[in-house]
Amino acid sequence: MACRGFGAFGALGHGMYKAEHFPRRLLLSQDEGENVVYVAGGGSHSAAITSSGDLYTWGRDEGDGRLGHGEDLVTDEGAVNVPLRVLMPEPVLSVSCGGFFTMALTSEGRVWSWGGNANFELGRNDCYTRCEPSIIPEIEDTQVVQIACGGYHSAVLTSDGQVLTWGRGGDGQLGHGSWNNGKTPRVVEDLCHCHIRYIACGSFSTAAVTEDGKLYCWGKNKNHQLGFRGKLDSENIPKQVIFGAEDGQPNKSKSVIAVALGACHGVAVLLSDGV
Numbered sequence: 001m002a003c004r005g006f007g008a009f010g011a012l013g014h015g016m017y018k019a020e021h022f023p024r025r026l027l028l029s030q031d032e033g034e035n036v037v038y039v040a041g042g043g044s045h046s047a048a049i050t051s052s053g054d055l056y057t058w059g060r061d062e063g064d065g066r067l068g069h070g071e072d073l074v075t076d077e078g079a080v081n082v083p084l085r086v087l088m089p090e091p092v093l094s095v096s097c098g099g100f101f102t103m104a105l106t107s108e109g110r111v112w113s114w115g116g117n118a119n120f121e122l123g124r125n126d127c128y129t130r131c132e133p134s135i136i137p138e139i140e141d142t143q144v145v146q147i148a149c150g151g152y153h154s155a156v157l158t159s160d161g162q163v164l165t166w167g168r169g170g171d172g173q174l175g176h177g178s179w180n181n182g183k184t185p186r187v188v189e190d191l192c193h194c195h196i197r198y199i200a201c202g203s204f205s206t207a208a209v210t211e212d213g214k215l216y217c218w219g220k221n222k223n224h225q226l227g228f229r230g231k232l233d234s235e236n237i238p239k240q241v242i243f244g245a246e247d248g249q250p251n252k253s254k255s256v257i258a259v260a261l262g263a264c265h266g267v268a269v270l271l272s273d274g275v
Helices: none
Strands: 002-005 020-025 036-041 045-050 055-060 079-086 092-097 101-106 111-115 130-135 144-149 153-158 163-167 182-187 196-201 205-210 215-220 234-240 255-261 266-271
Touching: 045 092, 092 144, 101 144, 153 182, 153 196, 153 205, 196 255, 205 255, 215 255
Parallel strands: 036 092, 144 196
Antiparallel strands: 002 020, 036 045, 045 055, 055 079, 092 101, 101 111, 111 130, 144 153, 153 163, 163 182, 196 205, 205 215, 215 234, 255 266
16 A cells, blocks of 8 residues: 655654655555555544454544554654554454544444544444444444444444434534434434435535435535535535536436545546446
8 A cells, every 4th residue: 555645643654754745655564465455544544454354543643542552552742653453353344534533344244433532423322532442332233334434423334225323413414404413323314215325424524325326415515515505504414416407407317326525525426328
């Protein structure tokens, strides 16, 4: 794998704190035969998973525990500038980095979370930070197939196509029809009529793609990052994105296969004319 960009807080993992203008190779361990199969980046910390299911994290950790290495983690003024392995009891399939927290999905379909928790990001019905991975009790027996972290909220997709969200809700990013925070995972009821196959979280927004290619978005929309005009700067329930509506030529037949959200913009991959 290779990293580049802003290097403060050790976010690039190269053992330094300077920016890299071009991609520079990063080894997670001394075993050069260990392939990286999954990567994730947060505001100032990073994570990667190897082919054997080992999880590594590095970057900023000012005592909030977002790197998952325990309370005794020794940092360089709040930073770890090289990858360290996170001790997990089972292989990790995917990882997502939020603003000050991290979430991982293991091979058994279980979801683990750790880090800052001021907005209930960890889904454990309290605001206590956790420096080591722990299973989210509310969904321990739920088969999860995808996870996503926003700035201060979280979402998971279950094997039966349901979306659950929790954490900060002040911009409507939880999709429950209110602006309240969610202390534990809760099903987004407005999506229960369809089968969801892909989810994404932006800093203050959330998106879901249905099995038949429809795209729904909700959350902060001050810059129209949800893909439609709204009466308010935020939407607290999922709303379908209609492509071409801005040009006066709405096309509901466009099929979306993936979506990604940033802080103030969104990107979707579409199938066009069956291609």
